[in-house]
Amino acid sequence: MARTKSVWNRAPEPEPEPEQPRFLSRFRRHSKKPAPTPQDILTKSDNPQSGSPLFKLLPAEVRNQIFALSLTDYEDPSPHKHYAGDTCFTRPSYFAPRKTDTALLRTCRAIYRECRFLPFMLTEQLHWLSFDVRAPPEYDVDNAVEKLHATAKEMAQQMGQERVQIEGIRVFPQMFKLEGGELERLLGTPYMDPKKLTITIRHADWWDWEDDAPLRFEGSWISDVSEELSPSLNEICIEMETLERKKRQVDRIAKMMIERWFFKKPDGTVLVADTEGSTRQESRWKGTSRWHDKRWVRDETEEGVIDYYIVSVTFWPRHIIERNGGKISKLVSKRAETNDYDDDELSLRLPDETAMDFPRPYIDESIDFGWCCGNDTSDEEEEAEGSGARQ
Known part of the structure; x- marks a missing residue:
């Protein structure tokens, strides 16, 4: 009898898995673990x-x-x-x-x-209290202040402290933002303790700069800001930038500021400026005359260039000024004792100055002539523009 070969019932061979794309296998092979x-x-x-x-x-x-x-x-x-x-x-x-x-x-x-913690503590915290077109693209005008407060709180908690001490804060405010309480809101966190506050007023931040209006600086915000000054903050520097041709105006503003302004911290420390001039500095630089597709020919010293002049006034604790041989004005001394923040005295104006008569102050270089600085604004911006604030 012939022998027959046994036949086994084998399970069907599984179909091979489709080959993964090479880029995906490379990604998996070199993928990194989550950052610790x-x-x-x-x-x-x-x-x-x-x-x-x-x-x-x-x-x-x-x-x-x-x-x-x-x-x-x-x-x-x-x-x-x-x-x-x-x-x-x-x-x-x-x-x-x-x-x-x-x-x-x-x-x-x-x-x-x-x-x-040093990167946060050493970095000068920069804030633009302005319309978004006046701030760098990476700066979130709407949420930056809240993010700073949240970061300061997190840092303080990690350090096991009530406050985290930082080197300083620098703000670039438009005047209507400064007078509207934005600086007070920025400083109003219990978790942050800056050593220095720098306020930089740029040429285009002054009231009605487009019309070449005489410079003016209101001080109605000083009282509220003084209430938010932290224990370690012992230096306030106010930088005022304008055109070289308006040097006389800003010099007069600085002189009045030294003689009238002061900041009184909640702990009673009074920050003042030296009438002898030790806390006053000057600087200059050349910058563009073009913003938002407009070339401001009225203010040029050469094509496309504006000469800028900056005067800065620094306020220090009174005892430091006096210890270094400086002096403070009698008016400041008297008003600081009684916390007298008189808005009229703090208002720095130049009623005898006049604007330049220049029929066409700028050339519109935009491609889309339907858009230009100050047009197509929101209701909030229109209201601000009516108060002298423009983009």
Whole structure:
């Protein structure tokens, strides 16, 4: 009998899986793990770094100075990061976004533990209290103040402190924003303790600059801002920029400011300016005459160029001014004792100055002539424009 070969009932071969796209397999092969959180880093013990001269030989004070130099912010030098030249926010020290190199924090856990808060504490907090077209594109005009308050709160909680001390705050306010309480709102967080406040009034921030109106600076906001000054804030610098041809006007404004203005902190410390001139400085620079597709030929010193003049007045604690041999005005001394913030006395005006008679102050260089500075505004902007504020 012939033998037959046994036949087994085999399960069907599974179909091969389709080959993954090469780019996807490469992505999976080289994908990175999620970045560790501060808690992930700090829950592990530090390497004592006993072989590092940085930790073994240098005292903590010197080491912290080195760390601070490494983590100080600076203008981004990348050419593609530079701001456009025809904007009113491009200026010395702010020709590009400022950045901080944080590679130092990734070197070891010991360094991270010592200086993880320094980038926030050392960076000058920049805020544009203005319409969005007057601020850099990366700045969120509507939400930046709330974000700063939230960050300060988070930092203070992580540090186990009531406040986080920072080097300073710089604001670029339009006059109607300053007088409308925006600076008070910015400073009104219990978690932030800046050492210095700088207020920079640009040429195009003055009331009715488009019409070449005489310079004026109201002081009705000073009382409310003084109530928000933090314990460590002992320096307020007010920078006032205008045209070189209006130098006399801003010099007169600065003189009145020194003789009339003061800031009294909640702890009773009075910040004043020196009538002897030690707290007054001048500077100059050349900038563009073009903003928002308009070339302001009235103010040019050469085609496309405006010569700017800046005078700054700094307010220090009274005892520091006097200790350094300076003097304060009798009016300031008297009013500071009684918290007398008289709006009329704080109003700095030049009634004898007049505007330049210039029939056509600018040339409209826009392609779309339906849009120009001050047109197509929202209801809020129209209301502000009626008060002398324009984009």
